[in-house]
Amino acid sequence: MRFHKSRPISGIFTIKACAVRRRQNGWYVSIRIEDKSIPDYTTKPLSRNCGHIDKSNRDGEKFICTECGYHEHADIGAAKTIRDRALNLVRGDSAKPGVSA
Structure with a gap:
């Protein structure tokens, strides 16, 4: 080969x-x-609720959005963001309603 x-x-x-x-x-x-x-730095302190990005959203293991108040464990939220981005890349249009494979 x-x-x-x-x-x-x-x-x-x-x-x-x-x-x-x-x-x-x-x-x-x-x-x-x-x-x-996919950039090397894939996650930012991004609110999964409103999309607001601010470094002050994350404090160690805590994530609290300064815009909407959404909160969760920072590492778990980052893992969910990476998962969702990967699924969007893999699925493409097939994830959209009304599109058949």
Whole structure:
């Protein structure tokens, strides 16, 4: 198999590593990619309720929005934000009502 490291795919992804292995039950291909559309710093002190971004929203483990008063554990809120962004990337239009796959 021919492989070109760091070859762009559709201008969004870059292949960082690729491995092809043969096991007893078949062949396995592992590909590690980098997504340039996702910034390194993926979460900000963003209110999941109103969208207000302010550094003072987060105080250690506490997140309290200075705009609307929304509160939750800061790390859990950040994990939910990352999850939601990933699902939006994966689902695309299929997550919108009335769109069939």
